[in-house]
Every structure is written in C-alpha cells, then in structure tokens.
Amino acid sequence: MKLLVVEDDSDLRSALVEGLRHSGYAVDEAENGEDALFQYETENYDLMILDLNLPERDGFSVLEKIREADLEFKVLILSARNQAEDKVRGLDVGANDYLTKPFDFIELEARIRNLLRRQFIQEKTDLEVAGIKMSIDKNQVLVNETELKLTKKEFSILRYLLMTPNKVVSQEELISHVWDSHANQFSSSIRVHIASLRKKLKEQLGYDVIGTKVGVGYYLVKETGEEHV
Known part of the structure; x- marks a missing residue:
C-alpha cells in the first residue's frame, strides 16, 4: 500500500516516513499543502496522513480540494x-479519521490498517486464490495450510495480486501500489522480488x-494446467 505523509515538521515527518516504511508501506512525503495536492494529483496513493497547520495551503483547504473530485x-x-470544533470541522470536510498529537505510533498504524481495509470490496481482510490464503490482519500467508514466510515487499506484491485475481498487473501498476515514487520502473529490483516470491510459492504448490x-x-495462475501467456 502506498501512503503520502503531509507534515511540515521535518523531524516528525522523517520519523513517520521511516516508521511506516519499516512497517512495509511505500511512503512519499510533502512538507506543505501545495506539494501535497501536486503529489496527490500525479501519483496513485491509497491513503494520505494530513497535518492541518501547513504552509502555503492549510490541511482543511487541501482536504476540501480533494473532496471536490x-x-x-x-x-x-x-x-x-x-x-x-477542529475535529468536527475535519470530519465534516471529509476526513475519514482524526488523530491528535501527541500520539502512539501503534495507534496510528491501527487506524491506517482500519482505513485501508475499507478500501476494498466488502472490506476483505482474508484473501484466497489457488490454494493461497492471506490474512491481512494477521500478516500471515498459508499455502496449502502451511505458513509461508515472506518479506514485506513480497507480502505486498502478493496481496495486490490476490486483490486483483482476474487481471494482468503491469510492472508500473505494482510500482504505483507497492513502491514509493522514487522507485525506478526499469530497476531489476522489482523482478528480483517477483522471482523470490514465485520461487517460495512454487516450492509449496x-x-x-x-x-x-x-x-x-x-497474473495469478489459478489452476495447475492453466497456460502461462
């Protein structure tokens, strides 16, 4: 999942970005409201963490602009x-959640997980295709009932493939949802992660x-005899 952190305090912004990346998210950052809107309009994010006291354009204005479209x-x-009054205004303008500073990072993570679960059809937290079962809540993957140990990037790639089981997913689309905007779409690192994930799954299946x-x-091959394109 790809997040945008909008925060003008550089120390807090860096800590948030580092912590969320450590948790397996792809994270971009913006230090003011205008940059936040520019990045929102040019990148494909799953969620924005938005401060209100921002230079150039405040958080309420950013949110209002987003909700227009x-x-x-x-x-x-x-x-x-x-x-x-601020909480009510933020929610009325269109925020999905409101957390005040100071805060516990584990609570922020829980709220992010809760919001992202709502993003998908009927908010599925358990996914299953071709003998692969994923519990997003438990951060667990079972293949033929055997737990499979994956890296955070492998887990994110597999999650996106499981969420889009009936389509061919381009490398660019995977970058958009699994990597931050600094990723190079021509880099071999993406293919390396795919190859590693493919090997682990093949060993079990x-x-x-x-x-x-x-x-x-x-794309996901749902049956053993299905032909690869």
Whole structure:
C-alpha cells in the first residue's frame, strides 16, 4: 500500500516516513499543502496522513480540494489541534479519521490498517486464490495450510495480486501500489522480488502460480494446467 505523509515538521515527518516504511508501506512525503495536492494529483496513493497547520495551503483547504473530485480517497488527519470544533470541522470536510498529537505510533498504524481495509470490496481482510490464503490482519500467508514466510515487499506484491485475481498487473501498476515514487520502473529490483516470491510459492504448490504475459505484466495462475501467456 502506498501512503503520502503531509507534515511540515521535518523531524516528525522523517520519523513517520521511516516508521511506516519499516512497517512495509511505500511512503512519499510533502512538507506543505501545495506539494501535497501536486503529489496527490500525479501519483496513485491509497491513503494520505494530513497535518492541518501547513504552509502555503492549510490541511482543511487541501482536504476540501480533494473532496471536490474524489469522495472515496482515504484521508487521516494527524494534528495538534485537539479542540472538538477542529475535529468536527475535519470530519465534516471529509476526513475519514482524526488523530491528535501527541500520539502512539501503534495507534496510528491501527487506524491506517482500519482505513485501508475499507478500501476494498466488502472490506476483505482474508484473501484466497489457488490454494493461497492471506490474512491481512494477521500478516500471515498459508499455502496449502502451511505458513509461508515472506518479506514485506513480497507480502505486498502478493496481496495486490490476490486483490486483483482476474487481471494482468503491469510492472508500473505494482510500482504505483507497492513502491514509493522514487522507485525506478526499469530497476531489476522489482523482478528480483517477483522471482523470490514465485520461487517460495512454487516450492509449496508444486507449480508456478505467478504467470507472466511478456511485455504486459503478471497474473495469478489459478489452476495447475492453466497456460502461462
């Protein structure tokens, strides 16, 4: 999942970005409201963490601008403003959640997970395709009932493939949802992660469950006899 952290305090912003990346998210950052809107309009994010006291354009204005065009995008306000009036205004303008500073990072993570679960059809937290079962809540993958140990990037790639089981996913789309905006789409690191994930799954399933359509992208092979494109 790809997040945008909008915070003008550089120390707090760096700590948030580092902590969320350590938790397995792809994270970009913005230090003012104008940059936040520019990045929102040019990148594909799953959720924005938004401060209110921002230079150039404040958080309320950023949120109002987003809601003019998009009612579904997830926005979590993270602000030192702890008055009821500010919370009510933030939620009325269109925030999905409001957390005040100071805060516990584990609570922020829990709220992010809760919002991201709502993003998918009927908010599935358990996914299953071709003998692969994933529990997003437990951060667990079972293949034929045997737990599979994956890196955070491998888990994120597999999660996206499981969430889009009936389509071929391009490398660019995977970058958009699993890597931050600094990722180089021509880098071999993406193919390395795919190869490692493919090997681990094949060892458990007995066949290659990640198919490749040359020049297009990757897809899940749902049956042993299904032909790879």
